Every structure is written in structure tokens, then in C-alpha cells.
Amino acid sequence: MTAVVVDEVTKRFGRTQALAGASLQAGAGVTGLLGPNGAGKTTLLRMLATVLAPDAGRIRLLGHDPGKPDERLEIRRRLGYLPQEPGFHRGFTAFEFVDYVAILKEMTDRHARHDEVRRVLDMVGLTTVSGKKIRALSGGMRRRVGLAQALLGEPDLVVLDEPTVGLDPEQRLRFREMISRIGEGRSVILSTHQTEDVAALCATVAVIHGGRTLFHGTPAQLVEQARGRVWLDDQRSPDARLAWRTGTGQHRNIGDVPPAGVELVAPTIEDAYLLLIGDESVAVAA
Amino acid sequence: MSSVPARTSDDVLAGAPEAVARRTTPVPVELGRCEAARLTRHPLILVALAYIALVMVLEGDSGPRSAYTLVTDMPAFMLGPFVFFAANLSASRERRHGNEEWLDSMPATSADRTRAAQLAVVGPLVLVTALVLVALAVTLSTDQFISKPPALEVLSGLLPLLGAGLLGVMVARWLPWPGMAALVMVALVATHIALADRLRLLGAFVEWAAWPASDDSSVWAGVIPGSRGWHVIYVLALCAMAAAGAHLGHARRKLPVLALGGAFTAVAVVAGWAQLA
Numbered sequence: 001m002t003a004v005v006v007d008e009v010t011k012r013f014g015r016t017q018a019l020a021g022a023s024l025q026a027g028a029g030v031t032g033l034l035g036p037n038g039a040g041k042t043t044l045l046r047m048l049a050t051v052l053a054p055d056a057g058r059i060r061l062l063g064h065d066p067g068k069p070d071e072r073l074e075i076r077r078r079l080g081y082l083p084q085e086p087g088f089h090r091g092f093t094a095f096e097f098v099d100y101v102a103i104l105k106e107m108t109d110r111h112a113r114h115d116e117v118r119r120v121l122d123m124v125g126l127t128t129v130s131g132k133k134i135r136a137l138s139g140g141m142r143r144r145v146g147l148a149q150a151l152l153g154e155p156d157l158v159v160l161d162e163p164t165v166g167l168d169p170e171q172r173l174r175f176r177e178m179i180s181r182i183g184e185g186r187s188v189i190l191s192t193h194q195t196e197d198v199a200a201l202c203a204t205v206a207v208i209h210g211g212r213t214l215f216h217g218t219p220a221q222l223v224e225q226a227r228g229r230v231w232l233d234d235q236r237s238p239d240a241r242l243a244w245r246t247g248t249g250q251h252r253n254i255g256d257v258p259p260a261g262v263e264l265v266a267p268t269i270e271d272a273y274l275l276l277i278g279d280e281s282v283a284v285a286a
Numbered sequence: 287m288s289s290v291p292a293r294t295s296d297d298v299l300a301g302a303p304e305a306v307a308r309r310t311t312p313v314p315v316e317l318g319r320c321e322a323a324r325l326t327r328h329p330l331i332l333v334a335l336a337y338i339a340l341v342m343v344l345e346g347d348s349g350p351r352s353a354y355t356l357v358t359d360m361p362a363f364m365l366g367p368f369v370f371f372a373a374n375l376s377a378s379r380e381r382r383h384g385n386e387e388w389l390d391s392m393p394a395t396s397a398d399r400t401r402a403a404q405l406a407v408v409g410p411l412v413l414v415t416a417l418v419l420v421a422l423a424v425t426l427s428t429d430q431f432i433s434k435p436p437a438l439e440v441l442s443g444l445l446p447l448l449g450a451g452l453l454g455v456m457v458a459r460w461l462p463w464p465g466m467a468a469l470v471m472v473a474l475v476a477t478h479i480a481l482a483d484r485l486r487l488l489g490a491f492v493e494w495a496a497w498p499a500s501d502d503s504s505v506w507a508g509v510i511p512g513s514r515g516w517h518v519i520y521v522l523a524l525c526a527m528a529a530a531g532a533h534l535g536h537a538r539r540k541l542p543v544l545a546l547g548g549a550f551t552a553v554a555v556v557a558g559w560a561q562l563a
Contacts, residue, residue, distance in 0.1 A: 049391040076393045087385030100320065104394040108316040 002027045003157055003187035004048060009057030010211075011043050018043040019054070020211035030183035032202035032219075033191040034273060040211040041191035042084055045161045048189055049081040062157055075157070077106065080150035084161040086142075090135035094126055094145050097134055101149040120148040124178060140171040147175070151182065158182060160190040164197055176200050195270040207276055214276050219269055226267035226275050231258040241278045254278070313394045318405025325376050325451075326409040334368035335413065342421050353430040357422045358439050361414050362446035367471060369410050369447050373454030374467040377403040381462045396536045400459060404529055407451030415444055438514040445521040452528035459532045516561035523554035 004026040011019040019040045024031075033041045046052035047059060050066045062078055064071035089097055098117045107113040121130050124144040134142060143163060150158055163179065164172045180201055182188055192198060198205050199219055207215040207222070215222055232250045236243040240253035254275050258264060325331065341364065345352050380386045380399070390396065418440065425431060457470050530547035537543045 046387070051387045051390045073393055076391060079391060081388065081391045083385075083388045085384070086388060087380075087383040089379060089383055089385075100317075101389075101392070103313060103317045103320065104389060104392040104399075106313055106393045108311040108313060110316070 003062055004031075004189060005058070005060040006044065006047070007058040009044070009047065009054040009059060011040075011047070011052070011055050017211055019057075021057070022208060022211060022213050024206050024213060024216065026187055026189055026204065028183070028185055028187055029203035030179060030188045030190065030201050032198040032205045033189065033208055034193065034195065034198050034205055035191075035208035036193055036277060039208045041193075041208055042161055043211075044208065045159050045189065045191055046083075048157070048159045049079065049083070050075055077153075078156040080152065080155035080158040082146045082150040082158075082160045082163055084165070086146045088134045088142060088145065091133060093131050093133055094121065094137065094141075094148075095130040097145060098149050098152065102152050105152050107153065116152060120151045123151060124148045125174070140167050143167060143171075143175070147178065154186075156186050158186060158188045160188065162191055162193075164192065164194065172197075195268070195273050199269045207273060209277055222272045222276075223267055223269050224272075226254065226272035228264060229256060229258065229275060230254050230267045230271045231262040231264050233259075233262050237262070242274050313398045314401035314405060317394070317398065317402035318408075321376060321402050321406035322409030325372055325406045326413055328372040328376065328410075330368045330372040330375075331410050331413075334365045335417065338364050338414070339417065342417075347428070347430065350430055350432040353425045354433070354435055357418050357425060358435050358443040361418055361443050362450075365410075365414055366446050366450040369407065370450040370454040370471065371467055372410070373403065373407055373451035374458045375454075376406060377455040377458035378462055378467075381458075397533060400455065400532050400536070403455045403458070404452055404532065407448055407455070410451065411444065411447050414447055418444065436514060438518050442514060442517050442521060445518065445525065449521060449525045449528060452525050452532070456528045456532040459535045513561045516557045520554055520557035520561050523550050523557055526550040527554060 002025045004024060006022060006024040008021045008023055009019050010017070010021055022040060022044055024033075024044070033044065035041050043052065047054055047066075048061065050061070050072050053067060059066055061075045064075050066072045066075055089100070092100065095117060098121060099113065102113045102117055107116060118127070118130075121127055124147050126141065126144055126148060129137060129141060134145060137145065143166070147160070147163065150160065160179065164175050167175060176197065179188060179190065183201075183203070190197070190201070202219060204217065205215070205219050205222055206213050215225070231237070231253050232246075233253055234250060236245075236251045237253040237255065237259060239257055239259055240251075240255040242255075243251050243253040246252050252265075252271075253262075254267075254271050338360065341360070342356055345356060347353075375382075377400070380389055386396070389399070422435075422440065426434070453470075454467065457467050461467075461470065527547055527550045530543055530550060534540060534543045534547065
């Protein structure tokens, strides 16, 4: 049995089809949702966070049905969620804010709760600034406050919507390390449109585009899809689906059939992702 | 940064042992306690308390009429609007910061948060009560009263603060848009002024929160007849109406809340009539 089962889920907002039959399965470890802006990642994560119901399809979280109030409560007791834009109470200190969320997570024993708040703030490296107002913290520190609240009570399912967005390279590195550790023995689902995050963090990856799941597997399997389909050339190849000029002046081409005599190179996860999304774009256009 | 404790993959589905003790106290009570502390420290409340303390010092020895008013109707008139706005801002915090959906992903419900916001109003009430009791003790010790205010009358001056806070929470739940609390306050004052004149002509209006009989604040002319006990019940019923009104918005089953609100309204009408002389 897997912690997250999403089966052929659809969701429409007015005229916009946000999800059009997305599917996903995730067990312990970090699973990345990769896709361009507007792909439906956030809509899917909101469903995993039990705050949005699908129009059709089936979702099971931690063995429960989020559509049933009693089971939804059970899920929420074992869930940590960091939305894309958390909307912090900026007049609160970091400690006060995490403490506030801890109460909403039913931790009403004051001493035990305060110990737990200190523990999660320590986990994200915010102990020294826990007394500072959130408005005085940097963007990276605020993201860490958000992550801290998501870790309260050692949740079995952690849902993170673009947790590394807006972070500088060093902060992103620290964040990846934290998330990687959190994923040991629990299910972490994170969305991102940065392929480096997936390559560095995720045991499994799902590529979502146009509200559908285009790929579901390991990052290595995703990369394998592009093997033999990436080549360097002095110019943009007419056979390429996508091509861009690199820093060396050569063009990196990705496409179905490389021309004879070109230099094939090892694909990256970004190549594979772009190839997949490009394929889909062509399919949609056709 | 410390490392995350190791867990087995079976924990994910089985549910790991609870990291912290949960639910030793109901969520609204614990959250209400924290919110009460925050509301008591709210800048609006602090300004209002400083203002009322200053007035007590300056007006405390201005005669029996003034001394009587200070410990009865003044808390409601001077602090009520401040408590209303502070409670409203506190209760609308989640909506103003755009994190309602996020908080909805947690086990505590929006109804729990509303109950907590309502309980929080007790914080400023306790503080003002303490201030009034100090003023009462000082006034009694300096023998300034011609007629000592009964306990129910002191209570009827404090309870509107509870009502103001509960109304602030209700407005936050029903009219969450910017400026609506100010609009409600203006509408309340305007309605009061309009109705006061009409009802006075009918002989039905009495300054219920201001029992001393004279319009001249410097002269003691006895107290207005009426039932202070019914007046307290009347104010409490209004408070309960505001509390029920706040819950009506997100109650799963609206009928019981509506029935309760209707019952409180009936009590308010009966007590409002019975308080008349």
C-alpha cells in the first residue's frame, strides 16, 4: 500500500481545466512534481493537502479517503503542508507563529508543544532567530519558518509547494538537504519547475503538463528517455525539437532523430523534461 | 540544524508514535488563551487602557456624578469601540494574510478559530475589570459616592465590552472586506442617534448604560429607575446573539445555530422590555 494514490483526477475552475486525469502514486521518500507554470501542480497539491476536492477521480491519502469528513480529519492529523505563498502573520515572532500552528494541529499541552516548536525550529536552523518578528526575517528564513510548521508533530505525509522558489543557491542547497532528510521514512511530495531540485532530491518524479501526468518514474528513468536524443552541433539543427546556444558557442539540440555525424552527449534531466514537455506541446498543437 | 529522527517506511502508513501530547485541552480553549494574551497586548487596547487610566486620574475627584460614571458606564463608552476594532482585526487576521486555505488543512476547524477569537475577548475584559475595581476601591475609600453603584450596575458597564468584542468577531466573519468594521461602527452610531430621538419621543428610551439621572455630568440627581438585573440579562443576550451570528457562517448544520440565535433574540426582547421601569 502506498501513502498517496491519485487516480485519474480532474478539476475545473470555470473555463480552465486545471487537472485532466492526473494520476500519481507515492510511498516513503521524496516525490517531485515537475511541470511548467499552470501545469496543475498546485491544484494537485491542494488536493493532497485536503483543502480542495476533485471533480472526478479517486484520491487515497495514508490509506484514507479525504472526501469523508472523519477520514479527512485523520489525514490532517498526519499531514504537514507548506503552500506556495503561506501568508505569514508578519507581526508574530517565528516561535509564536509555529506555536500558533501547533495549537491548530491539536497540540494543546503547552509544555510539550513548546518543546516541539523548539525542536522543529532547531531542525530548520532558526533557533537563534526564533524571537524575531517574521517581518524582520529574510525570504529564505521565512521559507524555513514555513517548513518548520509543516514538520510539527512528525507528519507522515509532507506536502511542499515550490519550497525552494526565491532562495539563493546556498539556501537552496540547505533546503534540499533538509527535505532529503525529512523524506527518510515519510512521504514527501514537492512541486517544482526546477529540474535541478528533482535531480538532487527526489527518488521518484512525476511530470505534469496540461493537467495530465506525462511521466511517472525515477529521475534516472526520466533521463533515460532522452538518451541518444541530445546532440551538440555548430548550429541549430533543423531536426531538433528544441535547441539553444550554449556558453561555448555550440548549440545543444534535442530531438527524436539526431542527424548523422553529430556529437551525441549524455542527457540531463532538463533535456528529458524539455523533450517530454516539447512532445506534449506538439501533441496538443496537432 | 539538527538531523531528522530516523523512521522506518512502515511508519508512513501505520502512523508513527505521537511526537507530542495532543488535545489535553480543547483547541478553542488553548488557542483562545493565546489569542486573549495577544488581544490584551493589541496596540488599540493599550491605547484605550492608557486613555481610560488617564481619565480616571483626571476625573476621579470631580464629584459624585463623575465618580459614579467612571466605574459604571465609562468602560463601555470609552473602550467599547477599541475592543470592537481590536477583536475584529484579530479575528480577520487569517483572511487579511490570505492563509485561510492553508489553515484549513489542519485538524482545527474555522469554527474552532472563531470560538478562540470569541474567548479571546475575555482578555481585555478581565484587564478593564481589574482597572474598574481599582478605581472603585479608590473611590469608596475616599468616600466620593452619594449612592454606591450596585454590583449589577458595575457589571452592566463592563459587559458591553464583551458584546463589542463578539460583534467585532461576527463582523470579521460576515463582512471580511477592508473598511467594513469602520462602516459597521458608523452605521451603529448613526442608527443609535436616529432611534434614540424617536424612542425618546415615545417615552421608551432610557440611557440604559448611564443610570445617573442628570444630563449635567457635574450634578448628582439620583438614578434612573429600572431593573439592573434585567439589563444585565439583556446585554448578555445581545452578546450571545453576536456569538451565534459569528458561527452561523461556517456551521455545518445551520438550523441549530439559527434556533439558538432566535432564542437569544427572544431573551433580548423580553429582557429589554422587562428592564424598563
